[in-house]
Amino acid sequence: MSDKAADRRVIRTKRMIRDALTELMEEKGFEGITVRDLTEKASINRGTFYLHYRDKYDLLEQSEEEIISGIRQLVNNIKPKEAVSFTSQDEPFPIILKLFEYFQENASFMKVILGPKGDAAFQGKMKELIKKTFFQKIAEDLKIEEMLVPADYLISYVSSAHLGVIQHWLQSGMEKSPREMTLILTKMTLYGPGHVAGLKK
């Protein structure tokens, strides 16, 4: 955009600052981080930080925005309704699969930002993104009179559930593959908690 292909030094510096951010958030949470901490961990001069970011909030914002826009690119023209046919054939819904792979690539940052030392605002944004991308589109052609609960609460329910499962996956060491996770997630929503628990026939 406004940046022409940046100097190698700039790329290096920014990468080191962001790595430091991830590590320090893991250690003490964003709250406790000072610009000093960041620049010491990144082995750069404190003044250099201010050449790239207004303050630590600006750094966090840019880091988060990069992730968000990365996700947006993956899901831009998704058709959520297709999930049904994939899932009922035990095939992972491709876009959700790609999402899990994207989280895996950015695992260290995603883990901390979505974890207990992370940013509640970011978690809110993620939930909002899930709502808009997946469930509000599905909800459009539901018939209100047939619904047992208000649509907005249903959407909140499934969106929060999905984010929560992603969080659990990240926090517990990502032992399932993206493919497995996609199936787990879509099955629970499609068939419902009671059914996947084996309580109903």
Place this chain on the structure above:
Amino acid sequence: MSDKAADRRVIRTKRMIRDALTELMEEKGFEGITVRDLTEKASINRGTFYLHYRDKYDLLEQSEEEIISGIRQLVNNIKPKEAVSFTSQDEPFPIILKLFEYFQENASFMKVILGPKGDAAFQGKMKELIKKTFFQKIAEDLKIEEMLVPADYLISYVSSAHLGVIQHWLQSGMEKSPREMTLILTKMTLYGPGHVAGLKK
């Protein structure tokens, strides 16, 4: 415990500090709050703050812990399985009902602490509490071989969903009654998203 019935001045001071905390978190988030802000908004001397709290983190911790232990008292010997019979008769499960009433009483603090300017760690603790109180007990007598997904992911799914619905209720102005909310919540879990959406017969 260690406190004997406290001086009226102490009660007054602490209440004003906590009210200030809630308001200031709403305004600028916990991050941005200084002890100065708190004591100015509470109209007390800055030194007085330190007579009651070690620092602003101590204040947050104590405020959160009070809520958590309030919840624990409500749910200490709950039998989650009873929810099924209540819900299928369209009667709200009493303990969940009490929980919503408790949230309503503490609405201003709950709203901000569970909102986007709130504390991700607290949201994690709430989720953990929901897991332990409700769903791990149910999960004990599920047969693993009959489950379509791993138990821990199912538990994360429903626990996150429940917290998410509570958050949505608080953020959107608590327009439904605790009684309505209890039914909405338990129905979604019992019958599943697909069914309550009116998709299945």
Place this chain on the structure above:
DNA sequence: CCTTTATTGAACAAGCTGTTGATTATTGTT
């Protein structure tokens, strides 16, 4: 090779923190 640009290092005022000691005000109790 040489111009451009990034990084360094040092210094600055301003603001917040947590503590202390002396003083004043409010409580709870005889």
Place this chain on the structure above:
DNA sequence: AACAATAATCAACAGCTTGTTCAATAAAGG
């Protein structure tokens, strides 16, 4: 109503972080 105990106030302190600036140095790219 009087008094002793305790809470709140006020001012001052060193220590730390912040964001900015300037001159000097180092690295990149054409």
